[in-house]
Amino acid sequence: MIEIRKLTALLAFVIVFTDLPVIPGGFSLTESISEAQDPPRRRRGRRGRPTPPPQPEPEQEEKEVVASKSDDKYVVVKGATIHTVTGGTHRNGTLICKNGKIYQISAGPVDAPEGAEIIEAEGHHVYPGLVAFRSSGLVGSGEAEKSQDPYDLDTTMGLAAGITATWNGSRVTKLVHGSLDDLTIRPKSFSSINYSFRNPRGRKELRQAFDRVQEHLRALERHAEEKKEDPEAKPPEDKWIKGIFAVVRSLLTGESKALVRARTMADIREYSALARKYGFEIVFEGAEEGWIDPGVLSRTGASAVISPRARVDANNDLNRESGSSIENAKMLHDAGVPLVIIPQSTGIALWGLAGRDLSHLPLEAAFAVRGGLPEQVAIEAITIEPARLLGVADRVGSLEVGKDADFIITDGDLLSYMTLVRWAIVNGKVQYDKEKEGILDHIRPDGDLDAPPPADHWPRRLGDPL
Amino acid sequence: MKLSQFSLVLALLCLASAETLANERVTVIRAGTVVTGTGETLSPGEVVIEDGKITLVGSQLEIPDNAKIIDARNQTLMPGLVLAKTSQGLLGSRVSGVSCDQTVLNRWVNSEMDWEAFVEAGFVAAAFIPAGSGFHGQAIVVHTDPNAEDRILRESVYLPLTVTGYSSLHRTIQKAFDGARGEIEKVKKAREKWEKEQEEAKKKAEEEKKKASEKDAKADSKEEKKKEEPKEFKAPEIRPSLKPLVDILEEKSSAMPMMVTVVNPGAILHVDTALADVKELSDRDPQAVFALPGSRNGAFHKVVDQLIDRKATVLIPPGLSALPDTLVRYHTPAALSRGGCQVITLPRSDNASGMRDLPGYLAEQVRYGMSKEDAIASLTTAPAKFLGLEERLGTIEEGKDAHLILLNGSLLDPGVRVMKTMISGEVVWDREDR
Structure with a gap:
């Protein structure tokens, strides 16, 4: 049994992580194994996710860009190393944006269209804008167009950290400074359920709710069959589906995923068992002890939103492994669990001095690399993976032609502790320019490592007064 | 008022000779300096006041023997100050929501208002609005003569909108x-209904007429005249709390301008987007009258360019602030004024001491880059224009109301004090009497 499970996980892993064409036979084999073991709606590992659209081949040769209408707005980034995340890396590449969308990614130099805004970025690196799975205070709550402070310093701080999109609890929203246009990407909500040990009665009620709604859904299926023969068949009563029942229904129909905070392996096992039994998708936040038995998460098809620097002391009362591990991210990844990385504090705190807030999102990912996670996966965990989990991977999260022109240009490797964001571009507009915002301009100005800090670096300067 | 004055004059005419009376009605102020507010400064200068109006401005004028002369050769005469927004001394609770019809008229007890504080600080007119949030009423402008009964200069002046949160x-x-x-x-519906009724009535009448003519072709024409006159269209009453907004939507010339009070720069963008969401307003000019806060307004440096672009009118208390999270000093009113915005100065606090302290801060505005003329205009011509009273207030010119103040120096001098305040040519406050 365990052998088969391992095999399944491995197969799933191989299929996704190598660019091998999917072998239909192999696929159906795993499918049949899973069908035999689990209820039909069960989704496994990474296979359940929609496969990303095929990558357009980057243009190798110098190619003329046809400047069409004069009111088209082009932004061209020249000479940078372009990390597309989903489509490889191009040294000395060129990135062209048109009207807020990525228009062309080239591996070599390209003539810029007439009237384009050109960013000379030699020696710099281009990454897709980082996606913070959660945040507080970076963007307005609810519909940001009606609640955001367009001049909030925290937005600028978030952009300075490389974040260009985040989830505010109800909507995936872009970080834009000084404007209220095109903020919301789309609404996103997760279902929250409580299956805690501390509340046995609540656990029982939740299971009963699942049973009842499952029975209702089956009745609906039967009704659909009946209706083919008898058009006047009555559908099953569904007025009782509200509150927890509505939550359960959205889980069972796959409309939403469950988002639960589980720290200990015991909690993870309980939630996983529930998810497998009823076949719904689950996302674990925390999962500090996930490394103890990562197979549980992968078999459940769960995603994990983790903070690699989070620390949990081992419980000495237990005669088995417990507590956090620096290898958590690596081991979850090795088991095939999609990873999203987020710092423990999801705001901008103490001007980032504490180092564990959103102003240091890349460093949080770098810490996972320290524990053995491949760099590429660490970068995915702060770009495309949160975008997928939030359902906006078609717009942001990687550099692909047709996606939104949301990217960052850094002065070094994203995961290096030295690296700072030089420009952040959202919707094809420069929203953050390190040399112009008075936040980090005094640190290594113009990328010069040896430059002394300016004499007046305190107080910081926000441009000259008029 | 005018009528009673006139009858009084008539009564007096019977008693005294016309010539003597005419001279007694004339007041002449002889001042060391006259700051007219039109760009002209006379020193020395004389201003002749007749019937509460300025009739002559100049120097070395010939003055009738019997005229009342106010000798202020060591003082400066200038137009009285105008307060563009205040809610001092009002009774009752704050207004909230959409209540465009609210005014301060039932919110003050005239006898209990501290009008002395206004005239002592040199304010001769003030625009009162009820305190509150949302569309919290409409402004009325009054003059501040402590003894006057009828003090309203203009009603329905502007529509304040106070922003508390973006949502x-x-x-x-x-x-x-x-x-x-x-x-x-x-x-619209009522009108359509009325038109339909009219048509039906017309048809009916015609039919009846036909019938009548068929029945009796020789019917008297007098009978036709008896028929009902067509009913006048009587529009249903528009809710008073929404009337000013209806005027704005219908682009009536009498529509009041909106004046938006904000506490942070983001609100200006939100006002723009919120008004653009109103279909009828989406292609109008962006909102251009804002009241900014007095403290920590350095944050507004982010929108100074935007305000300048739309040539905004900005009501703002004077004062130096810093760019957010820095120690870099920034003077928002001066930056706005130099960029070409119409800056109207408000007291730093909406009370007697706030008004009294204003001249010192006005000097500070000049120190940080506002021109002297603009600094003085920000309390005289600019608010007078904004309140639609530029024909009566703001400058010393022939034909304008004689609402004047005498100072012991320039308004921008340190330690300057108001010596006399005149409303309609009458001295209503005199420091010597204190």
Whole structure:
């Protein structure tokens, strides 16, 4: 049994992580194994996710860009190393944006269209804008167009950290400074359920709710069959589906995923068992002890939103492994669990001095690399993976032609502790320019490592007064 | 008032000779300096006041023997100051929501108002609005003569909108203009109904006429005249709390301008987007009258360019602030004024001491880059223009109301004091009497 499970996980892993064409036979084999073991709606590992659209081949040769209408707005980034995340890396590449969308990614130099805004970025690196799975205070709550402070310093701080999109609890929203246009990407909500040990009665009620709604859904299926023969068949009563029942229904129909905070392996096992039994998708936040038995998460098809620097002391009362591990991210990844990385504090705190807030999102990912996670996966965990989990991977999260022109240009490797964001571009507009915002301009100005800090670096300067 | 004055004059005419009386009605102020506010400064200068109006401005004028002369050769005469926004001394609770019809008229007890504080600080006119949030009423302008009964200079002057939160701003604007649109719709429907009724009545009348002519071709024409006159269209009453908004939507010339009070720069963008969401307003000029806060307004440096672009009128208390999270000093009113915005100065606090301390801060505005002329205009011509009283207030010119103040120096001098305040040519406050 365990052998088969391992095999399944491995197969799933191989299929996704190598660019091998999917072998239909192999696929159906795993499918049949899973069908035999689990209820039909069960989704496994990474296979359940929609496969990303095929990558357009980057243009190798110098190619003329046809400047069409004069009111088209082009932004061209020249000479940078372009990390597309989903489509490889191009040294000395060129990135062209048109009207807020990525228009062309080239591996070599390209003539810029007439009237384009050109960013000379030699020696710099281009990454897709980082996606913070959660945040507080970076963007307005609810519909940001009606609640955001367009001049909030925290937005600028978030952009300075490389974040260009985040989830505010109800909507995936872009970080834009000084404007209220095109903020919301789309609404996103997760279902929250409580299956805690501390509340046995609540656990029982939740299971009963699942049973009842499952029975209702089956009745609906039967009704659909009946209706083919008898058009006047009555559908099953569904007025009782509200509150927890509505939550359960959205889980069972796959409309939403469950988002639960589980720290200990015991909690993870309980939630996983529930998810497998009823076949719904689950996302674990925390999962500090996930490394103890990562197979549980992968078999459940769960995603994990983790903070690699989070620390949990081992419980000495237990005669088995417990507590956090620096290898958590690596081991979850090795088991095939999609990873999203987020710092423990999801705001901008103490001007980032504490180092564990959103102003240091890349460093949080770098810490996972320290524990053995491949760099590429660490970068995915702060770009495309949160975008997928939030359902906006078609717009942001990687550099692909047709996606939104949301990217960052850094002065070094994203995961290096030295690296700072030089420009952040959202919707094809420069929203953050390190040399112009008075936040980090005094640190290594113009990328010069040896430059002394300016004499007046305190107080910081926000441009000259008029 | 005018009528009673006139009759009084008539009565007096019977008693005294016309010539003597005419001279007694004339007041002449002889001042060391006359700051007219039109760019001209006379020193020395004389201003002749007749019937509460300025009739002559100049120097070395010939003055009738019997004229009343106010000798102020060591003082400066200038137009009285105008306060563009205040809610001092009002009774009752704050207004909230959409209540465009609220005024201060039932919110003060005239005898209990501290008018002395206004005239002592040199303010001869003030625009009062009820305190509150949302569309919290409409402004009326009054003059500040402590002894006057009838003090209103102009009603329905502007429509204040006070922003407390972004979401509530969007809700308030949507609710307000949805309501106004509903009222327009109501009137439209009523008119359609009336027109339909008219048509039907007409048809009916014609049919009856035909019938009548068939029945009796020789019927008296007098009978036709008896028929009902067509009913005048009587529009249903528009809810008073929404009437000013209806005027704005219908682009009536009498529509009041909106004056938006904000506490942070983001609100200006939110006002723009919220108003653009109102279909009828989407292609109008962006909102251009804002009241900014007095403290920590350095944050507004982010929108100074935007305000300058739309040539905004900005009501702002003077004072130096810093760019956010820095120690870099920034003077928002001066930056706005130099960029070409119409800056109107408000007291730093809306009370007697705030008004009294104003001249010192005005000097500071000049120190940080506002021109002297603009600094003085920000309390005289600029508010007079904004309040629609530029024909009567703001400068010393022939034909304008004689609402004047005498100072012991220039308004921008340190330690300057108001020596006398005149409203309609009468001295209503005199420091020597204190």
